[in-house]
Amino acid sequence: MAYKRNIDRLPIIPAGATEHNVTCHYCIVGCGYKAYTWPLKTQGTTDSNWIGEDLSKQQGADTKAWYAPSMYNVVKQNGRDVHLVIKPDVACEVNSGLGSIRGARMAENRRSDILGTQQQRLTDPLVWRYGTWQPTSWDDALDLVARVTARVIDKDNEDDLYVSMFDHGGSAGGYENTWGTGKLYFQSMKVKHCRIHNRPAYNSEVHSSRDMGVDELNYNYADYEVTDTIFLVGTNPMECQTNLFLNHMVKGMQNGAKVVISDPRRTVTVDSCEQVAGAENVLHLAIKPGSDVALHNTLFTYIADQGWVDADFIAKSTFQGDVAVPADSAHPAALGSYEAARAACRMSLADGAAATGLTEAQIIQAAEWIAKPKEDGSRRKCVTGYEKGIIWGNDNYRAIGSLLNIALATGNVGREGGGCCRLGGHQEGYYRPSDAHVGRPAPYIDQLIIAGGGKVHHIWANDHYKTTLNAAEFKRVYNRRSNMVKEAMDARAGATREELVDAIVAAINAGGIFSVNVDIIHSQIGQAAHVILPAVESGEMNLTSMNGERRLRLTEKYMDPPGSARPDCLIAAGMAQALERVLREEGRNDYADQFKGFDWKTEEDAFMDGYHQANPEVTYDRLRAMGNNGVLEPVVGFADGKLVGTNRLYEDGVFTRHGREDGKALFCMGEWRGWQAPGKAQQQANHRFFINNGRANMNWQNWFLDQGNEFVMDRFPVPFIQINPEDMAELGIKPGDMVEVYNDVGATQALAYPEPTAKRNETFMVFGAPNGAQGNIVNAGVNELILPNYKATWANIRKISDATPASAAVSYKSWEVEL
Amino acid sequence: MKCNRLVDVGRRQFLRGGVLGAAGAAAATVMPAAQAQAQTARALVDYPSSKLANIADLKVNEPMDIGYPDADSPGILLKLGTAVEGGAGPDGDIVAFSVLCPHKGFYMSYHAADKTLNCPGHFSRFDCEKGGQQVWGHATQNLPQFALRVDDKGDIYAEGADELIYGRLSNVLQG
Numbered sequence: 001m002a003y004k005r006n007i008d009r010l011p012i013i014p015a016g017a018t019e020h021n022v023t024c025h026y027c028i029v030g031c032g033y034k035a036y037t038w039p040l041k042t043q044g045t046t047d048s049n050w051i052g053e054d055l056s057k058q059q060g061a062d063t064k065a066w067y068a069p070s071m072y073n074v075v076k077q078n079g080r081d082v083h084l085v086i087k088p089d090v091a092c093e094v095n096s097g098l099g100s101i102r103g104a105r106m107a108e109n110r111r112s113d114i115l116g117t118q119q120q121r122l123t124d125p126l127v128w129r130y131g132t133w134q135p136t137s138w139d140d141a142l143d144l145v146a147r148v149t150a151r152v153i154d155k156d157n158e159d160d161l162y163v164s165m166f167d168h169g170g171s172a173g174g175y176e177n178t179w180g181t182g183k184l185y186f187q188s189m190k191v192k193h194c195r196i197h198n199r200p201a202y203n204s205e206v207h208s209s210r211d212m213g214v215d216e217l218n219y220n221y222a223d224y225e226v227t228d229t230i231f232l233v234g235t236n237p238m239e240c241q242t243n244l245f246l247n248h249m250v251k252g253m254q255n256g257a258k259v260v261i262s263d264p265r266r267t268v269t270v271d272s273c274e275q276v277a278g279a280e281n282v283l284h285l286a287i288k289p290g291s292d293v294a295l296h297n298t299l300f301t302y303i304a305d306q307g308w309v310d311a312d313f314i315a316k317s318t319f320q321g322d323v324a325v326p327a328d329s330a331h332p333a334a335l336g337s338y339e340a341a342r343a344a345c346r347m348s349l350a351d352g353a354a355a356t357g358l359t360e361a362q363i364i365q366a367a368e369w370i371a372k373p374k375e376d377g378s379r380r381k382c383v384t385g386y387e388k389g390i391i392w393g394n395d396n397y398r399a400i401g402s403l404l405n406i407a408l409a410t411g412n413v414g415r416e417g418g419g420c421c422r423l424g425g426h427q428e429g430y431y432r433p434s435d436a437h438v439g440r441p442a443p444y445i446d447q448l449i450i451a452g453g454g455k456v457h458h459i460w461a462n463d464h465y466k467t468t469l470n471a472a473e474f475k476r477v478y479n480r481r482s483n484m485v486k487e488a489m490d491a492r493a494g495a496t497r498e499e500l501v502d503a504i505v506a507a508i509n510a511g512g513i514f515s516v517n518v519d520i521i522h523s524q525i526g527q528a529a530h531v532i533l534p535a536v537e538s539g540e541m542n543l544t545s546m547n548g549e550r551r552l553r554l555t556e557k558y559m560d561p562p563g564s565a566r567p568d569c570l571i572a573a574g575m576a577q578a579l580e581r582v583l584r585e586e587g588r589n590d591y592a593d594q595f596k597g598f599d600w601k602t603e604e605d606a607f608m609d610g611y612h613q614a615n616p617e618v619t620y621d622r623l624r625a626m627g628n629n630g631v632l633e634p635v636v637g638f639a640d641g642k643l644v645g646t647n648r649l650y651e652d653g654v655f656t657r658h659g660r661e662d663g664k665a666l667f668c669m670g671e672w673r674g675w676q677a678p679g680k681a682q683q684q685a686n687h688r689f690f691i692n693n694g695r696a697n698m699n700w701q702n703w704f705l706d707q708g709n710e711f712v713m714d715r716f717p718v719p720f721i722q723i724n725p726e727d728m729a730e731l732g733i734k735p736g737d738m739v740e741v742y743n744d745v746g747a748t749q750a751l752a753y754p755e756p757t758a759k760r761n762e763t764f765m766v767f768g769a770p771n772g773a774q775g776n777i778v779n780a781g782v783n784e785l786i787l788p789n790y791k792a793t794w795a796n797i798r799k800i801s802d803a804t805p806a807s808a809a810v811s812y813k814s815w816e817v818e819l
Numbered sequence: 820m821k822c823n824r825l826v827d828v829g830r831r832q833f834l835r836g837g838v839l840g841a842a843g844a845a846a847a848t849v850m851p852a853a854q855a856q857a858q859t860a861r862a863l864v865d866y867p868s869s870k871l872a873n874i875a876d877l878k879v880n881e882p883m884d885i886g887y888p889d890a891d892s893p894g895i896l897l898k899l900g901t902a903v904e905g906g907a908g909p910d911g912d913i914v915a916f917s918v919l920c921p922h923k924g925f926y927m928s929y930h931a932a933d934k935t936l937n938c939p940g941h942f943s944r945f946d947c948e949k950g951g952q953q954v955w956g957h958a959t960q961n962l963p964q965f966a967l968r969v970d971d972k973g974d975i976y977a978e979g980a981d982e983l984i985y986g987r988l989s990n991v992l993q994g
Contacts (some may be wrong), residue, residue: 001904002961003950004981008864046994056994058891059986061924061940068921070959076989098923098941105957242957246941248949339991455888536847566906695956712962715952809904811946815955817937818944 001809003714007069012044012055013085020556021628023088023545024103025170025538026701028424028482028549029244031103032092032628035539035558036085051337052164061505064090070105070711074114076560081114083101084559092628094221095243102702107272108706110371110539111562120521120708123563131490133522133532138564138574145458145531146578147501148514150453152672153189155591162454162513163194164462170701172461172520172535172568176543180569182432182462186574187593190437193445193454197462198425200446200469201786202438205391206422208401211325211335213655213665217428219383219419220549220632220648224248224253227417229369229382233262233403234292234389235423238269239697244423244548245269251275258369263389264289265692265764266757269814281336283366288357289762290394290792292678294672296402297345298352299367303409304342308371308380310411314338317653318408319664331442332784333670339403341667352813355672363527371410381408381417388694389791391422396581396678396787401668403495408446408665414650420637426701427545431611440482441785446470450477455508458516458567458575461535465524469767469788471775472746482528484512489530518571519598521704524770534565541567541603544611544623546633550646554623569606573598619645643719675780677789687794689727693767693774696720696790707770717806719769722755724762725796735812736803741765746776751807752799756814763797796819821921858883864991866966866979871915873894874908874973882929885915887965888979888991893918894965894977895929895936903948907967907975915965915977916951919985921958936962951982 006611017038023032036050040606046055053065067087075084088096088106107604111118123142126133165181166173173618185191194202206216223228224247237245253259253276261270262605263286273282287295318338325335334344349360356363370382384407390399407413407420446468448454465475488507508514517529526532538545540561548551561567566574576598583592600606604620612618617638621628625641632645654663675681684690698715699706706712721741723733733739736753749772758764767774767790782788802808860924871885882895896900902911918927918936925940935954936945943956951962966979980990 002946002950004950004961004964005983006981007983008980008991009993011981012988054994055988056992058889058992059920061922061926063924063986066924066988068959069983099957099959101959108959173842264947267941272884275942281971373827604835652843697957809949811952811954813935813944813946813954817942818933818935819928819937819939 003710005069010067010069010072011083012046012048014038014044015052016041016047017050021554021624022106022558023427023547023555024100024106024556025283025543025545026102027100027241028426028428028548029094029096030170030427030545030551030553031095031100033086033099033103033106034089036087036336037082037558040074040081040083041578049196052065062097068104070108073108073110073112073117074109075112075710077558079560082299082446084110089628094247094551096242096247097722098246100242101698102700105709107540109702110559118705118708121562122519122520122521122532122565124534125564126532128486128489128530130493133668137568141531141533142574142578143497143582144501144584145516145575146562147497148504149456150579150582150586151501151505152508156586158189158191158454159193161191161193162449162457163191163460164197164445164457165194165453165460166197166462167430168197168426170427174429174538174543175431175544175607175611176541177568178429178598179431180606181349183597183610184572185489186433186435186578192438193443193504194438195445195462198446198467199788200782201442202435203442203785203787205396205787206400207785208397208668209334209404210657211666212330212401212404212668213658213660214404214408214413214420215649215657216422217424217548217550218413218649220246221418221423223383223417224257224452224646225251227252227257227381227383229380230257230259231382232259232424233386234391234393235385235387236263236267236269237385237423238272239242239267240387240695240700241423241548242697245272250276253281259283260291260366260369261285262287262295264762265759268669268697271545275817275819280703283362283365283369285356285358285362286759290675291356292390292393292399293395293402293670294347294355295350295358295363296399297347297672298349298356298363298406299370300345300402301342301347302349302364303371303406304365306372308367308373313411313653314409314438317655317665318393318665319662323669324666326388329784332399333668336669337668338409338667341669344669344671345402345405347672349467356407370406375751378577379411379429381415382407383418384414384420385423386414386421387423388425392788393791394680394789395670395673395791397785398668398670398785401670405667408667413665414648414653418646419648420548421548425550427547429545431614444782444786446474447601447780449513450474452511454513456514456516458518458528461520462519464524464771465521466773466775469773469778469782469790470745470780471773471778471802478513478525478528481511481513482515484510485514485530487510510596520565523704523719524755533565534569535568535571536561536565539719540565544607547559549631551630552618552623552633552635553626553628554620555605556624567603568623569603570600573600573606587693654703676783677790677792679779679781680789680792682795683744687796688761689795689797690762691721691741691777691793691795692762692764693793694793695768696766703768703770715749715810716766717804717810718749718751719766719772719774720753721750721763721765721797722753722758722762724758725754725756727760728754731797731799733799734803735799736807736810738800738804738807740800741795741797743777743779743793747777748772748774748776749800753812786789841892844864848962854859854884864989865967866991867980868968868976871975871977874913874969874975877913880931880934888980892987893926893994897929897947899934899948902976905950905964908969910960913967915967916945917963917965917980917984921960921962921982922956924985
């Protein structure tokens with residue numbers, strides 16, 4: 001039986017309940033919500049309530065006057081228990097009152113001592129002591145971190161300190177916290193050995209777009225509503241950017257837009273587009289995995305040959321000449337003019353069809369929908385959205401560059417109904433000092449750790465164990481190296497702090513690694529940690545972030561953090577102050593001076609010290625006044641009591657992201673070259689199944705909390721792998737059976753889910769699961785700039801066991817709606 | 820089956836107007852036997868025991884429209900044809916669900932071929948053979964299922980619900 005809460009009624013929000021602005025901190029879209037709080041022993045009534053409706057009556061569809069049990073909790077606020085309801089905001093332009101299966105559970109996914117939710121949240125610093133983790137004070141924990149760290153860093157050499165740090169805006173990120181960590185590691189220090197939360201290096205996921213002059217978030221969501229064609233590449237917005245799809249793309253289709261979707265598999269997005277637009281207006285290009293560059297270059301060639309390009313735009317806004325930037329170790333393809341790219345990328349329909357597995361007719365139809373002028377001769381507007389299918393797919397640099405070529409050639413950047421943008425994962429909120437010292441290509445941190453690199457490792461909301469590639473080997477090595485330190489600490493139980501630090505340093509000099517984990521839960525890599533520092537999430541602190549159309553908003557703090565947990569920016573400040581103190585004690589005063597400037601009392605202090613310095617118009621008060629609609633970055637002024645933003649980038653046709661003074665966009669000269677990353681072709685040749693991988697709408701961006709959420713874990717007790725039913729029959733696998741997915745680099749487990757639309761021998765496994773890491777079977781192959789290629793993975797599949805009772809209880813029916 | 824799409828607003832009037840009569844394809848909506856309003860403040864919601872139908876009225880895999888706990892809360896009563904966990908009746912195959920999608924309250928339609936309820940609003944779907952589990956969708960809860968009792972005469976009574984019904988903050992309306 002499906003999980004049921006058996007909640008028959010909920011407390012009614014009273015008139016006068018406190019209302020807080022909330023931007024959902026899970027995915028990039030950032031739906032607006034309102035958090036209502038009110039004292040525990042008070043309540044509204046059916047005729048006197050927050051919304052002034054008669055709640056003794058059944059409310060209609062789309063009502064404002066209802067909330068689900070998942071939107072309710074009891075939490076602490078200023079030390080007192082209060083009711084909390086977090087419900088979608090109908091006045092927010094992003095979502096217009098729609099809630100997703102993720103964001104509409106924000107309230108339920110808060111820690112509550114009363115209702116028992118999210119007891120996995122960390123409440124106090126923990127230090128490895130007496131053979132396990134012991135709670136302690138911040139002063140004690142930070143002192144140990146500082147003393148060990150100070151032993152491996154010096155003024156001119158911080159290469160033995162490895163740092164894994166989030167670059168995101170949601171959850172525990174935001175402008176406050178990227179600044180706090182950034183100031184510590186990139187200003188006080190110049191840490192070179194660092195990486196970002198979901199990839200093994202400190203790099204951009206869209207280097208080519210930026211090198212071509214185009215920021216990857218250049219449109220606004222309303223562009224989908226007024227376009228002629230929506231071109232989606234390697235992205236599944238119905239699941240992963242749900243209310244961008246439902247509230248903007250759907251409106252575009254209802255206004256007549258056609259849809260072209262390039263994706264090896266038939267996703268829920270394809271089905272939903274067919275439901276809305278009619279199948280005749282949806283073209284699904286089910287390409288061979290990894291053949292994106294071939295498709296894009298063939299489309300570019302065909303469109304250019306037909307003359308369906310914007311010649312004025314090309315002449316005025318793009319580089320004229322031949323090569324502007326030659327290919328080198330930092331540029332996996334040369335960049336140059338439209339004509340130079342045409343020559344470099346030329347690909348015939350026949351070659352394109354052979355490489356992609358499509359028919360020539362399909363490619364022509366896609367080209368017509370994307371670029372063919374309308375019957376009256378007017379240009380066709382096309383908006384392009386892409387994401388991990390090409391970002392984490394084959395040949396990242398060229399795949400994105402070749403897609404942007406099409407948008408630039410057709411004049412679809414900086415125009416209404418246009419744009420060429422990544423759809424994004426998490427909320428954004430990046431503000432840090434320059435990372436230029438890291439270098440390009442950036443160091444491949446996970447492989448360096450495997451090879452013995454790093455002595456002290458600071459980890460901020462990263463979980464390599466679930467979300468890295470070559471994860472099986474990484475875990476083996478990291479467990480061994482961190483255990484060396486644990487054993488050394490155990491052997492010195494009862495020793496003084498000085499003796500303990502000496503023991504730890506001896507262990508790391510012998511090949512161990514000292515691991516400091518900052519997170520909101522005790523994560524999987526946190527099992528290897530020696531010090532664990534509890535952080536807070538959005539809503540437990542004030543937090544600013546930006547969504548996929550650069551919409552900046554402030555989420556107002558509406559509840560207390562769990563226990564003594566702190567915002568990351570203040571943890572970073574505490575770490576800096578501890579380092580300064582220890583270095584001064586050691587007589588290293590010059591170095592200690594570098595750690596000044598962290599005397600922040602609140603997250604607002606960190607915001608003012610960081611983001612505000614570069615954007616002096618923006619303050620908490622002004623953002624609060626802008627509410628859930630916020631302002632689109634960059635903020636260019638303040639007038640009539642409102643922040644003035646930028647509706648769309650590059651409307652003036654001047655491209656700046658590459659830093660070129662001429663303001664001209666560049667085209668990518670990247671020819672198709674098959675599998676780019678090492679070991680991919682060989683793995684394909686030696687294994688039966690393609691293990692495509694990605695996200696599912698339920699736990700996308702929030703699985704770290706949802707591993708403690710019964711509604712979610714009841715649906716998928718184990719990560720699923722979708723397999724063609726005939727393949728399942730051949731292998732003797734029934735729905736719900738536990739299977740092992742194994743190859744030359746590792747193995748993982750999954751629950752077999754029959755998917756009739758899956759191609760034979762092409763599976764889809766959900767990525768980033770706490771109990772079946774897909775990364776275990778992804779090889780170490782990356783692109784030239786250390787972008788991981790998670791998607792290109794092949795393995796064999798064998799049955800481990802019949803369905804467990806939990807797996808046997810769930811539905812294995814199709815995800816496609818039947819109306 | 821275009822008639823099940825969102826453009827068919829007829830069924831939604833059922834909600835908006837709160838009136839009977841615009842019900843779906845099967846039998847007429849069944850009124851609850853008693854006025855469904857709580858009389859006293861007790862810890863648990865007092866659900867009415869409402870006779871929905873007799874087993875003899877049901878045809879396999881053809882849903883009957885019902886209203887429970889009151890006429891403004893549309894649902895279906897369904898004999899699946901195969902026993903399921905939580906199924907009532909001598910064959911263990913009778914179930915009843917709310918048909919208001921717990922996401923945004925749109926009126927869902929039954930797809931007999933795979934025994935699911937499907938939402939025309941945003942394409943969520945629920946499995947009637949698995950206790951109303953959301954197969955895929957946006958709702959943050961599984962579908963409210965009505966507890967059924969079948970007496971010696973084959974009369975089927977609804978006597979409770981296991982999730983909050985869309986559009987009401989108390990399953991049994993109060994006020």
